[in-house]
Amino acid sequence: MKILVCVTSVPDTTTKITFTDNNTKFNKAGVQFITGPYDDYALARAVELKEKLGASVTVFNVGEADAEPVIRKCLAIGADDAIRVNAEPIDAYFVAEQIAAVAKETPYDLILMGRESIDYNGGQVHGIVGELLGIPSISPVMKLDIDGTTAKMTREIEGGKEDIEAQLPLVLGCQEPIAEWKIPNMRGIMTARTKPLKIVQPAGQDSLTTVASYELPAPRGSVKMIPADEAETLITLLRTEAKVI
Amino acid sequence: MSVLIFAELDEGKLKKSSQEAIFYGSKVAGMLGTSATAVVIGAADQNELATAGRFGATKVLHAADAKLNEVNGMAYASVVAAAAQQEGAKVVVLAKSSLGDAMAARLAGKLKAGLAPNVIDLPDLSNGFRVKTSIYTGKAFAYNELKADVKILAIKKNTIAPEETDATASVEAFTPTVADSDFVLKVTNTEKATGDILLPEADLVVSAGRGLKGPENWGIVEDLAKALHAATACSKPVSDLDWRPHHEHVGQTGIKVSPNLYIAAGISGAIQHLAGVNSSKVIVVINKDPDAPFFKSADYGIVGDVFEVLPKLTKAVQALN
Ligand SMILES: Cc1cc2nc3c(=O)[nH]c(=O)nc-3n(C[C@H](O)[C@H](O)[C@H](O)COP(=O)(O)OP(=O)(O)OC[C@H]3O[C@@H](n4cnc5c(N)ncnc54)[C@H](O)[C@@H]3O)c2cc1C
Ligand SMILES: Nc1ncnc2c1ncn2[C@@H]1O[C@H](COP(=O)(O)O)[C@@H](O)[C@H]1O
Numbered sequence: 001m002k003i004l005v006c007v008t009s010v011p012d013t014t015t016k017i018t019f020t021d022n023n024t025k026f027n028k029a030g031v032q033f034i035t036g037p038y039d040d041y042a043l044a045r046a047v048e049l050k051e052k053l054g055a056s057v058t059v060f061n062v063g064e065a066d067a068e069p070v071i072r073k074c075l076a077i078g079a080d081d082a083i084r085v086n087a088e089p090i091d092a093y094f095v096a097e098q099i100a101a102v103a104k105e106t107p108y109d110l111i112l113m114g115r116e117s118i119d120y121n122g123g124q125v126h127g128i129v130g131e132l133l134g135i136p137s138i139s140p141v142m143k144l145d146i147d148g149t150t151a152k153m154t155r156e157i158e159g160g161k162e163d164i165e166a167q168l169p170l171v172l173g174c175q176e177p178i179a180e181w182k183i184p185n186m187r188g189i190m191t192a193r194t195k196p197l198k199i200v201q202p203a204g205q206d207s208l209t210t211v212a213s214y215e216l217p218a219p220r221g222s223v224k225m226i227p228a229d230e231a232e233t234l235i236t237l238l239r240t241e242a243k244v245i
Numbered sequence: 246m247s248v249l250i251f252a253e254l255d256e257g258k259l260k261k262s263s264q265e266a267i268f269y270g271s272k273v274a275g276m277l278g279t280s281a282t283a284v285v286i287g288a289a290d291q292n293e294l295a296t297a298g299r300f301g302a303t304k305v306l307h308a309a310d311a312k313l314n315e316v317n318g319m320a321y322a323s324v325v326a327a328a329a330q331q332e333g334a335k336v337v338v339l340a341k342s343s344l345g346d347a348m349a350a351r352l353a354g355k356l357k358a359g360l361a362p363n364v365i366d367l368p369d370l371s372n373g374f375r376v377k378t379s380i381y382t383g384k385a386f387a388y389n390e391l392k393a394d395v396k397i398l399a400i401k402k403n404t405i406a407p408e409e410t411d412a413t414a415s416v417e418a419f420t421p422t423v424a425d426s427d428f429v430l431k432v433t434n435t436e437k438a439t440g441d442i443l444l445p446e447a448d449l450v451v452s453a454g455r456g457l458k459g460p461e462n463w464g465i466v467e468d469l470a471k472a473l474h475a476a477t478a479c480s481k482p483v484s485d486l487d488w489r490p491h492h493e494h495v496g497q498t499g500i501k502v503s504p505n506l507y508i509a510a511g512i513s514g515a516i517q518h519l520a521g522v523n524s525s526k527v528i529v530v531i532n533k534d535p536d537a538p539f540f541k542s543a544d545y546g547i548v549g550d551v552f553e554v555l556p557k558l559t560k561a562v563q564a565l566n
Contacts, residue, residue: 013497013517017384037498092360093353118497120380122362127318127350136319136430139347142491156492158343158445160437166430176498177491208359208393212375215386217523223530223540228549232561234529237545239565242527244506245449245473 001055001146001168003046004108006099006125007074008036008089008117009067019214026214028066035070038114038140042172044179045144046112047078053146056080058108062089062098068197075192076184082195087202091209092120094202096128101203103133108169110151115140115173126173136166139173248274249334250302251325252283253344258293259285261446262340264300268407269367269400270338271301276370277336282306283414284328286313286321291416298414300407306331306419312428318347320427326355327421329395337397342445349399359391364400365524382497382520402445403503403526444493447476449506452495452522454480456511456532456551460488465555466510472562478502480512496521510551514539531555 011017012032020027035043046057059074059082061067071082085098103111116123123139130137142161143154146168153164156175184192226234238245250270252263259267271281283302285294287309294305308324325348329337337352339345341363353360359374365386366377374391376398444450451470457463463477470477477493484494495502497520507525511532512518519542522528530543531554540546547554 011381013520017381019385092350092362093357096354118382120362121382121501122350122360123346124350124353124360124362127347128354130319131322131351131354134426137347137351138430140343156343157435157437159441159443159492160435160490161492162432162436163434164430164432176485206357208353208357208391209361210390210392212388212390214380215377215388217383217386220528220542220544223543223546225540225546225548228547228554231547231549231554231557232564234545234547235558235561235565238506238527238529242506242544244527245562 001049001053001110002106002108003049003055003057003110003112004060004099004103005039005043005046005057005074005079006060006111006113007039007043007070008114008119009033009061009063009070010036010117010119013037013118017216019216023214033066033070035073036114036117038116038173038175040181041176041178042112042114042174043074043077043079044182045174047182048179049146050078058083060099060102061085062087062095064088071197072192073184075195075197076188077182078188080195082197084197084199085202086199090207092122092124093128093208094206096125096132097204097206098202099125099129100132103129110168111171113171113173115175123173126171130171133171135169135171137171137173138164138166140175141172142175142178144172144174144178246333246335247280247282248277248336248338249325249329249332250281250283251337251339251345251348252285252297253340253342254285254287254289257289259296260340262342262402264407265402265405266338266340266400267297267300267302269405272367272405273336273338276368280304282328282332282334284308284325284419286324287316288314294416295413298412299409302414305414305416307416308419308421310420312423315432316344317427317430318344319351320423322348322351322355323423323427324419324421326352328419329356335395337395339399341399341401345399349397353397356395356397357393358395358397359393360397360399361389361391362399364398365404367405368398379524382501383523384520401503401524403505442474442476444476444478444500444502447502448504449473449475450478450502450504451475451508451510452478452480452512453483453510453551454512455482462552463489465552465559469508469555469559469562472559472566480518509539510555512539513537514542
C-alpha cells in the first residue's frame with residue numbers, strides 16, 4: 001500500500017501574528033514553524049498503518065526551502081521519503097494541482113491530509129484533490145482502519161459522527177483521535193538525514209486567488225468586571241447593554 | 246447570469262446559516278445587477294422552499310430526487326455545479342458548515358473557481374472582486390482577490406444579519422443527472438444528538454472547561470444553556486478526557502464559533518482556545534482566578550466559583566423569561 005501524507009509548515013499555535021511591508025507580507029521574524037497540528041494526526045496514522053500493514057509513506061509539501069525542517073521531522077517520525085514542490089503555496093487550488101500531478105504519476109491508495117491548515121483554515125485542499133483525481137474525499141476523519149481495499153472510517157458531522165466504508169483510493173482530511181501525535185526518537189532523527197527528499201518544480205501555474213493585503217483585528221474594548229455576589233446583574237447587562245439575549 | 250446560493254436543510258427546514266447565505270447572495274446579486282437563485286437539495290415542503298424569497302432569492306431550484314435524501318457532499322456538489330451551469334452563475338455562495346466546506350472544495354475543483362473560505366464581509370467590487378476572509382484561526386484577516394471567472398464564497402456565521410421581507414420565491418424542480426461515482430460512500434451508522442441546538446449554528450453558546458472538575462458537574466452548564474436556548478461547548482482537555490463529546494470542543498483544533506454571546510466558565514483562555522472563539526460578538530468569562538488570561542479577551546468578567554455563579558445566572562435568566 002502506498003500512502004501520501006500532505007503536510008504544511010505553519011506558525012506554532014501560540015504565535016502572535018504580524019505583517020510587514022504595509023500589511024502585504026506575513027512577518028516570519030522570530031516565528032517558530034511546526035507541522036500543521038492536523039497534518040500531524042494524518043502522519044501519525046500513516047506511520048501506524050505502515051507498521052501494521054507494511055505500507056510506504058511519502059511526505060508531501062508545497063513550500064519553499066524553509067519548510068524543510070518540518071519535512072525532516074516527518075521523516076524522523078517514520079515516513080520513508082519526501083517530495084517538496086518548490087513554490088509558494090499561493091492558494092488551495094494551486095496546492096491541490098501539485099498534489100494531483102504527483103498522484104497521477106504515482107498512484108497512491110491513500111492521500112492523507114489534515115482536516116485544515118491552521119494558516120488559511122480552508123479545509124479545502126482535500127476536496128479539490130479528490131475532484132481533480134475523480135476519487136472520493138472525506139473529512140474530518142476521526143478513525144481509519146484498512147481491511148484489504150476497503151477503508152472503514154468514522155467522520156465527525158455536526159452534532160455527532162457517522163461510520164463510513166469506501167473503496168481505496170481515497171483522499172482524507174484527518175483529525176484527532178485518529179492517532180496519537182508521534183515524537184521522533186534519536187534513531188529516527190539520525191535516519192531522517194539520509195532519507196530521500198526530492199525537490200520538484202510546480203506543475204501548472206493556476207493561481208485563482210491572491211491576497212491583496214492583510215489586517216489585524218481591532219483589540220477588544222476593556223473588560224467590565226462584575227462582582228460574583230451580584231452575578232445576576234450580568235444577565236441584565238447582556239440584555240440592556242450588549243443586547244445579545 | 247445570477248448569483249447562486251446553496252441552501253442547506255435541517256429536518257426539512259432551511260438552516261439559519263443558509264438564510265444568512267441567501268440574504269448575503271441577494272446583496273451580492275444587487276451589487277452585480279442580477280438576481281439570486283437558491284438551490285435546495287432533499288425533501289422539503291414547497292411553502293418552506295418559498296420562504297427563501299423572504300431572504301432575497303427570487304427563485305429556488307429544488308433537487309428532490311430520492312437518491313439525494315441522504316446528505317452527500319460529492320453528489321450535492323455535482324447538483325450545485327449543474328445549477329451554476331444552467332443559470333450561468335459566476336458567483337456561488339454557501340454557508341460554512343461541515344457539508345458546506347466539503348461542497349465548496351469539490352465545486353472549486355469542478356468549476357476551476359476562485360474560492361474564498363471563511364468570508365466575513367460583503368465583497369468590494371470597486372477594484373476587481375475582493376473579499377475579506379478570516380485567517381490564522383481568527384487571529385488576522387486577508388483581503389482576497391478572486392481572479393477566476395467563477396467565484397465561490399463560503400461565509401462564516403454572523404457575516405450578515407438578514408433583513409426579511411414578505412416576498413416569496415418561485416420554486417422549480419431541478420433534476421440534473423448525478424454520476425453513480427458520487428454515491429460510492431457507504432454510511433453504515435450515524436450517531437447524532439437530536440433536539441440539541443447545533444453548536445456551529447448557535448447564536449448563544451455556554452462553554453466550560455477543566456474548572457468544572459468532572460463530567461458529573463455538567464448539569465449546571467446545561468441548565469444555563471437551556472434557560473438561554475444556547476448550545477453547549479467545551480475546551481479541548483474536556484473532550485480529550487471524554488467528559489464531553491468531541492464535536493463540542495472549540496478552539497484551534499476544534500470547532501470555530503462566532504456566536505453573538507460566548508460564555509466561558511472555568512476555562513483558562515489558552516491562545517489555542519481563544520483562536521476558536523475570538524470572533525464571538527460578546528465574550529463573558531467566569532473564572533475563580535483573577536489572573537486567568539481569558540479576562541484579557543472578555544467583554545464581561547466575573548471572578549468567582551463556577552459552582553456558585555452558574556446557578557445564579559440560570560436563576561436570573563429564568564426570572565427574566
Ligand atoms: C497544538 C495545540 C492545539 C490546541 N487546541 C486547543 C483547542 O482547540 N481548544 C482548546 O480549548 N484547547 C486547545 N489546546 C489546549 C490549550 O493549550 C489549553 O491546554 C486548554 O485550552 C486548557 O483548557 P481549560 O481552560 O479547560 O483547562 P485549564 O487550563 O486547566 O483551566 C481551568 C481553569 O478553570 C479555572 N477554575 C478551576 N476551578 C474553578 C472554579 N471552581 N470556578 C471557576 N474557575 C475555576 C482555573 O482557574 C483555570 O483557569 C491546544 C494545545 C495545543 C498545544
Ligand atoms: N502547502 C501545502 N503543502 C502540502 N499540503 C498542504 C499544503 N497546504 C495544505 N495542505 C494539506 O491540505 C490540508 C487542508 O489544507 P487547507 O485546505 O489549506 O485547510 C492540510 O491539512 C494539508 O494536509
